[in-house]
Amino acid sequence: MDIPSKTVRELYRTMVVIRAFEEKVQDLYARGHIPGLAHLYIGEEAIAAGVCANLGDRDYITSTHRGHGHVIAKGALLKPMMAELYGKETGYCKGKGGSMHIADVNLGILGANGIAGGGLPIAVGAGLSCKMKYPGQVTVCFFGDASSNNGTFHESLNFAAVHKLPVIFVCENNGFGISVSQKQHQAIVDISVRAAGYNMPGITVDGNDVLSVYLSSAEAIERARQGEGPTLLEYKTYRWRGHHEGDPNQGGRYRTKEDIQAWVENCPIKRLEAYLTKNKVMTKKQMQAVWDEVEKEIDDSIEFAEQSPFPPLEEMFQDVLA
Amino acid sequence: MSRVITYAQALNEALAYCMEKDDSVFVMGEDVGRYGGIFQVTAGLQERFGVDRIMDTPISEAAFVGGAVGAAMTGMRPVVEIMFIDFITVAMDMVVNQMAKMHFMFGGRAKVPMVLRVNIGAGRGTAAQHSQSFHAIFQHIPGIKIAMPSTPYDAKGMLIEAIQDDNPVLFVEHKKIYIDKGEVPEEAYTVPLGKAKVVRPGKDITVVATLNMVAKALAVAEEMAGKGVDMEVIDLRSLCPLDREAVLASVRKTGTLITADEGCHTGNMGGELAATVAEQALDSLKAPIVRVSGPDTPVAFSPPLEQAFIPSEQDLKDAVNRVLEYL
Numbered sequence: 001m002d003i004p005s006k007t008v009r010e011l012y013r014t015m016v017v018i019r020a021f022e023e024k025v026q027d028l029y030a031r032g033h034i035p036g037l038a039h040l041y042i043g044e045e046a047i048a049a050g051v052c053a054n055l056g057d058r059d060y061i062t063s064t065h066r067g068h069g070h071v072i073a074k075g076a077l078l079k080p081m082m083a084e085l086y087g088k089e090t091g092y093c094k095g096k097g098g099s100m101h102i103a104d105v106n107l108g109i110l111g112a113n114g115i116a117g118g119g120l121p122i123a124v125g126a127g128l129s130c131k132m133k134y135p136g137q138v139t140v141c142f143f144g145d146a147s148s149n150n151g152t153f154h155e156s157l158n159f160a161a162v163h164k165l166p167v168i169f170v171c172e173n174n175g176f177g178i179s180v181s182q183k184q185h186q187a188i189v190d191i192s193v194r195a196a197g198y199n200m201p202g203i204t205v206d207g208n209d210v211l212s213v214y215l216s217s218a219e220a221i222e223r224a225r226q227g228e229g230p231t232l233l234e235y236k237t238y239r240w241r242g243h244h245e246g247d248p249n250q251g252g253r254y255r256t257k258e259d260i261q262a263w264v265e266n267c268p269i270k271r272l273e274a275y276l277t278k279n280k281v282m283t284k285k286q287m288q289a290v291w292d293e294v295e296k297e298i299d300d301s302i303e304f305a306e307q308s309p310f311p312p313l314e315e316m317f318q319d320v321l322a
Numbered sequence: 323m324s325r326v327i328t329y330a331q332a333l334n335e336a337l338a339y340c341m342e343k344d345d346s347v348f349v350m351g352e353d354v355g356r357y358g359g360i361f362q363v364t365a366g367l368q369e370r371f372g373v374d375r376i377m378d379t380p381i382s383e384a385a386f387v388g389g390a391v392g393a394a395m396t397g398m399r400p401v402v403e404i405m406f407i408d409f410i411t412v413a414m415d416m417v418v419n420q421m422a423k424m425h426f427m428f429g430g431r432a433k434v435p436m437v438l439r440v441n442i443g444a445g446r447g448t449a450a451q452h453s454q455s456f457h458a459i460f461q462h463i464p465g466i467k468i469a470m471p472s473t474p475y476d477a478k479g480m481l482i483e484a485i486q487d488d489n490p491v492l493f494v495e496h497k498k499i500y501i502d503k504g505e506v507p508e509e510a511y512t513v514p515l516g517k518a519k520v521v522r523p524g525k526d527i528t529v530v531a532t533l534n535m536v537a538k539a540l541a542v543a544e545e546m547a548g549k550g551v552d553m554e555v556i557d558l559r560s561l562c563p564l565d566r567e568a569v570l571a572s573v574r575k576t577g578t579l580i581t582a583d584e585g586c587h588t589g590n591m592g593g594e595l596a597a598t599v600a601e602q603a604l605d606s607l608k609a610p611i612v613r614v615s616g617p618d619t620p621v622a623f624s625p626p627l628e629q630a631f632i633p634s635e636q637d638l639k640d641a642v643n644r645v646l647e648y649l
Contacts (some may be wrong), residue, residue, distance in 0.1 A: 014425070060396060068390065079499060091429070092428075093428050093431065094430070095429070096428075096429050097427045097428055101427045101428060102423075103427075103428035103432055104431060105395060106431075110395055110432070111424065111427075111432065115419050115420070118415060118416075120385075120388070120422060121385045121387070121392065121416060122388050122392035122395070124388065124389040124394020125389035125390055125391055125393035125396070125400075126393065128389060128392070128393045129396035131393070133346070133398065141390075143381065147403050152384050152386060152388065155384050156389075158380055159379070159382060159385040159386065159389065162380065170375075184558050214623050319429060319430040320426055320464050321425070321465065321467065322427055322430075322434075322435075
């Protein structure tokens with residue numbers, strides 16, 4: 001299947017927004033502007049961009065503690081995103097959720113989730129809603145390699161398979177659960193083999209190739225839309241930064257500089273840029289224009305966040321019960 | 323039109339009414355379908371509403387409790403049956419970190435209108451993993467309403483109210499009262515969550531009881547009335563919202579407080595009520611507050627040990643006599 005040029009350009013833009021947003025977050029965090037935890041997605045952008053490009057506003061996603069990329073790709077706006085990271089009243093969650101809990105049900109974003117494996121059953125529930133009430137809509141569930149050892153992974157795949165729910169399980173295998181490598185936490189190499197235990201298709205794809213991500217997820221999403229049930233997709237990738245921005249030496253304690261360097265050279269954005277040039281989809285100048293435009297948008301979001309007030313203390317007592 | 327039916331039948335009617343009225347309502351849990359639930363609360367509903375709306379789940383509490391959270395966030399109103407409250411522990415993340423937190427954590431951008439039906443109570447010889455009464459644990463988790471109906475009438479009215487509520491509700495039943503009978507209207511009605519009920523007015527001694535302990539408190543009150551002691555019995559009915567005002571009003575009248583709940587002693591709901599009275603009505607007290615509860619032990623299997631665990635009418639009478647020493 002050929003991917004239309006317009007779509008490829010959109011994929012590129014989405015990846016650039018995620019990368020540029022997070023590079024700014026990295027800097028702001030280092031300078032003490034952003035409190036709490038920041039788990040960056042740099043290096044993994046192709047997955048969120050490629051998968052979410054196949055979704056409409058009414059489809060759902062559940063995300064993880066490393067969720068900025070997913071929610072941006074699903075359509076979240078940068079101003080309330082950044083304001084939420086600052087803990088400001090104008091943020092997506094009025095400053096009460098922070099980086100790990102950005103949600104907007106109207107955009108189908110059922111929340112980033114601070115608990116590893118926490119989003120899997122919730123995706124199953126959203127899948128139930130789709131099946132019962134909104135035929136043709138689907139739910140995409142993002143989770144990591146380490147979450148796939150959690151009981152919720154197995155319970156959720158089993159449940160979704162039994163009921164043929166329109167849920168696409170997207171495992172972002174970045175090779176590490178915090179500091180523990182996949183070799184240390186799993187006896188298998190490809191997590192996709194676990195799909196066999198639930199009688200659903202499971203495939204492993206290069207997660208740094210956005211076009212492969214786009215095509216493989218398109219197929220799984222279409223199957224789900226047709227009522228043919230769930231799929232387990234495994235995308236192999238790598239996080240350039242540490243587990244979070246406070247991780248000593250950006251994860252240097254548990255991986256080698258050579259490994260990191262090799263994956264930096266395997267950058268999903270650079271790979272797409274090479275494709276764009278080779279296939280004459282975009283010129284270098286056009287690509288630079290995307291970066292410039294995006295940088296401006298992000299600068300605006302930072303200004304918005306910085307100028308926004310913190311929530312008043314009474315806000316602490318709001319939204320405990322509906 | 324009122325007639326006499328069981329507590330389980332009253333719950334069944336509430337479910338049927340809500341499912342009839344709103345196609346967003348569905349039930350899931352272990353053996354709730356053809357089997358009708360192990361306490362027969364969902365009996366006959368699958369025949370009426372189909373396998374998709376009365377859904378037998380795999381034994382996977384995290385998946386179906388979390389599934390209810392996801393379904394509730396996306397427009398459904400799931401009612402989940404947890405076969406015994408003891409099994410909720412395997413879904414604790416879904417209850418504590420997900421169900422109870424979504425609304426607040428997302429700044430009000432998501433609602434989680436779901437009901438988790440659980441049952442507590444010892445007395446069926448089911449030992450330490452099927453007999454616990456740890457409902458008070460959830461009082462410590464903001465973001466969950468906790469309903470505890472003690473009669474068939476309240477069971478029906480409070481379950482309809484819980485299903486229609488926009489919050490997650492932990493609906494606590496007692497396994498020893500499923501076959502108890504009482505007057506229940508045929509038509510639908512609601513009983514508000516968070517409102518205690520004075521089930522027997524009195525002026526001498528306040529007893530605040532939950533579930534199975536309400537009937538025991540009423541029996542003791544009748545017996546004590548013959549001895550010239552006028553007891554006021556309050557059915558607390560909800561742990562959250564907690565009707566502190568109803569308790570304080572009664573304590574200000576009688577100058578006493580006895581709490582009665584089947585949970586273990588430490589961290590029992592009675593401790594919270596005692597602290598509330600100590601903070602806000604200490605000067606009304608004429609006698610020490612007495613908490614009637616289970617002991618701080620797991621529930622034993624052996625019948626005499628199990629019976630000794632369950633707070634009895636005698637335990638309540640002992641508490642009353644202790645308070646009477648000061649009056």
